[in-house]
Amino acid sequence: MKERIxxxxxQILKALETDYGVSQIIADxxxxxxxxxxxxxxxxxxxxxxRLGEHGVDYIHSKGYDVYLLSALREFFGDSExxxxxxxxxxxxxxxxxxxxxxxxxxxxxxxxxxxxxxLNSKYTFDNFIVGDGNKHAHATCIAVADEPGQDNFNPxxxxxxxxxxxxxxxxxxxxxxxxxxxxxxVLYVPSETFTNEIIGAIQKxxxxxxxxxxxKIDVLIIDDIQEIIGKDxxxxxxFSTFNFLYEAKKQIIISSxxxxxxxxxxxxxxxxxxxxxxxxxxxxxxxxxxxxxxxxKADLMGLMNIDEHILQFIxxxxxxxxxxxxxxxxxxxxYAKLSNQNITEDLAKExxxxxxxxxxxxxxxxxxxxxxxxxxxEISVADIMSTKRSKDIATARQxxxxxxxxxxxxxxxxxxxxxxxxxxxxxCNGIKRIDDRMKEDPEFxxxxxxxxxxxxxxxxxxxxx
Numbered sequence: 028m029k030e031r032i033x034x035x036x037x038q039i040l041k042a043l044e045t046d047y048g049v050s051q052i053i054a055d056x057x058x059x060x061x062x063x064x065x066x067x068x069x070x071x072x073x074x075x076x077x078r079l080g081e082h083g084v085d086y087i088h089s090k091g092y093d094v095y096l097l098s099a100l101r102e103f104f105g106d107s108e109x110x111x112x113x114x115x116x117x118x119x120x121x122x123x124x125x126x127x128x129x130x131x132x133x134x135x136x137x138x139x140x141x142x143x144x145x146x147l148n149s150k151y152t153f154d155n156f157i158v159g160d161g162n163k164h165a166h167a168t169c170i171a172v173a174d175e176p177g178q179d180n181f182n183p184x185x186x187x188x189x190x191x192x193x194x195x196x197x198x199x200x201x202x203x204x205x206x207x208x209x210x211x212x213x214v215l216y217v218p219s220e221t222f223t224n225e226i227i228g229a230i231q232k233x234x235x236x237x238x239x240x241x242x243x244k245i246d247v248l249i250i251d252d253i254q255e256i257i258g259k260d261x262x263x264x265x266x267f268s269t270f271n272f273l274y275e276a277k278k279q280i281i282i283s284s285x286x287x288x289x290x291x292x293x294x295x296x297x298x299x300x301x302x303x304x305x306x307x308x309x310x311x312x313x314x315x316x317x318x319x320x321x322x323x324x325k326a327d328l329m330g331l332m333n334i335d336e337h338i339l340q341f342i343x344x345x346x347x348x349x350x351x352x353x354x355x356x357x358x359x360x361x362x363y364a365k366l367s368n369q370n371i372t373e374d375l376a377k378e379x380x381x382x383x384x385x386x387x388x389x390x391x392x393x394x395x396x397x398x399x400x401x402x403x404x405x406e407i408s409v410a411d412i413m414s415t416k417r418s419k420d421i422a423t424a425r426q427x428x429x430x431x432x433x434x435x436x437x438x439x440x441x442x443x444x445x446x447x448x449x450x451x452x453x454x455x456c457n458g459i460k461r462i463d464d465r466m467k468e469d470p471e472f473x474x475x476x477x478x479x480x481x482x483x484x485x486x487x488x489x490x491x492x493x
Contacts (some may be wrong), residue, residue, distance in 0.1 A: 028104070031090040039099050044255025046102070046273065047095040053154070056138055057087055058096060061113065068418050070110045071100070074467050075411055082235055083139075087148050089328055142203070146217060151199035157324055162193060164309045169197050171202035176279035181343055183270075183280035185302050187287050188310035191349035192281040197310070198249050201281060205247060214247040219255035223262045230261070242269045252301075254291070263295045270301055280305075310463040314403075317481050318353055325354050329361055331371070338376045340481040345384045356380055392483055394438060396445035397431045404475075413448040416460040426451075426458035427479065432457050 032039070036438045040059060043049040049058075065072040086095050097111050099264075118403035142149060153173075158166050165186060172181045184201075186194050202214045217225075229238035242248065248269070256262045273280055284291075287309065288302035313321065322339045326332065338360070346353050363379035377384075407424040414421070416490045425447055432443045433455075444450040466473040 028069075028071070029063055031104075032063065032071070032100075035103065039096075039103055042099040042102065043095050044094075046099065047088075049092065049095055050154075052092075052403055055210075056207070057083065057090075057092055061096075069106065069108050070112065071157065073111060073113045075113065075114060084113060084158035089150060090155065091327065106436050117372055138212040139205055139390070141206040141212070141214070145202055145206065145214045147199050147206075148195075149212075151196045152203045153200045155324065155328075156193065156196055156200055157321045159313050161311035161313045161317060162197070165197060165308045168306060168308050169201050170215070172279065172281070173201040176201075176205060177277045180412070181279075181306050182274065182277075183282055183302065183305040185282045185284065185288060185305060185307040186310060187260065187284045187307065189312070189348065190285060192214075192312065193350050194310060195251055198281050198283055202247060202249060214246055214248045214249070215242075216249040216251065216371075218251045219253050222250060222266065223256065223259055226262055226265050241267070243272050243276075245273065245278060247281065248273055248280040249283075253282045253284045254286060257291070257293045262300060262437060267295065267298055267301075269289050270302065271296070274301075312348045313350060315343055315347075315478075318347070321350060321353055322357055322431075325357050329357070331357075334371055336480075338371060338373055339415050341373060341376055342380070344481050345380070352383070356383060359383070363403070394428070394432050394436065394443065397435065397483065398428050398446070400479060401427050401431070404479050404482065415448070426462050427476070429455050429458040430462035430476075431479065435480070439442070439469050 040054045043054050043058065044051055061073040061075060063071060064074050075087065077153065093111065093113050096113075097109070100111065101107055101109050153166075153170065156166065165188075168181065168184065169186075172178075172184050175181075184198075186198060188194055199216055202216055205212055206214055225238060226235075229235045230346075250266075256266060271278060282302065287307055288299050291299045291302070319339060323341055326334050339357075342353065342356050344358075346356055360371060360376050360379045364375055367375075370376055396411055398412055401407070401424055402412060405420070405424045405427070407421055410419045412425050412428060416422075428447055429443055429450075432438055432446065433440070438446070440452050440455045444452060444455045449457075462476070466476055
């Protein structure tokens with residue numbers, strides 16, 4: 028088996044690209060350098076290059092590349108019983124997997140070294156960033172910057188939004204992308220507070236010139252949480268000087284903040300105006316679908332592939348404004364289950380998150396709220412739902428509103444009819460019946476209705492929705 032793997036290693040890696048969407052640079056960097064140190068009972072033991080160490084192992088596991096490799100090997104051998112283990116080298120004699128291993132290792136080592144000197148988190152790449160309506164514009168802009176750093180239209184890139192929405196993830200993804208293609212680039216990610224502390228240290232040690240030269244050699248400078256320099260005059264002065272030098276040299280500047288440049292009233296006007304030179308891009312709170320995608324991705328990485336979707340819906344419905352809290356909630360549930368030696372259930376999830384989710388404040392569900400949620404989910408405008416238009420999609424959205432109003436509110440049929448544009452009693456009754464019948468006949472449509480209900484309030488579902 029080992030000989031066949033070695034002989035067909037390139038073919039197996041190619042399958043990762045074509046069948047599983049693993050890019051060539053990722054395959055070359057993280058998979059090609061794996062070495063086989065043992066095979067026992069159809070279990071193949073790989074180790075990562077020792078210079079990548081624990082970092083390499085953790086990264087491969089966190090990205091799910093081990094799962095893709097296992098699938099490719101099973102497909103190649105036509106044997107579903109094959110299994111793999113990827114770990115660090117511990118008291119095993121190194122055996123080369125590929126004749127190209129030395130060259131490939133050098134490339135991966137260069138990338139790894141670049142990550143280290145750039146102060147990057149290995150998790151923050153485009154590959155594992157979940158794109159939704161709230162961040163798709165920011166994501167597309169960041170990819171454009173990564174593809175061609177330093178171009179005038181995107182320099183500086185100023186990304187702003189509330190804490191916990193993924194700004195740091197996105198700006199570091201740019202750095203990873205650039206270094207994957209050219210690890211010789213001098214890229215530096217630095218939080219604003221660290222920048223300030225470096226300035227203070229340089230002043231104390233009379234090394235301000237060394238500080239300036241360090242930052243003027245950079246090809247891509249990424250400053251996180253720039254709002255932290257407000258009120259720090261010396262920091263602003265040094266950053267202004269660094270900004271001008273890099274900008275004139277056509278080097279890429281990337282900045283994140285919790286607010287747009289126009290709201291920096293306390294900031295030096297010279298700096299504020301420069302932040303507007305490029306592209307100020309905002310990142311919004313994730314919508315329900317994006318929150319669910321984030322949770323499912325996180326669950327897969329945590330090995331919770333079989334977690335009940337209703338639990339994820341509960342989290343996504345109750346934690347709406349912060350991706351960091353969203354992922355933290357799932358972590359908390361997982362830890363709570365392990366410590367209490369229990370399976371993850373809805374009751375356990377509610378207990379684990381009781382300090383994050385208030386049960387005291389109930390969502391008030393009104394016909395207006397239902398109309399807006401149905402409109403958002405179906406992409407049918409509120410005006411169309413309220414109109415007399417009778418196309419299939421519009422009629423279905425209108426009937427959904429009637430059905431949900433009947434089951435989630437105490438409104439009379441007459442009041443429901445008035446809420447959807449003055450429809451009569453018979454129209455409302457017919458609309459409710461059509462939705463009820465379709466839910467019984469169409470499992471996919473039934474699931475759609477439940478998703479909308481969970482958007483409104485998962486705890487508001489009546490027993491006929493169970």
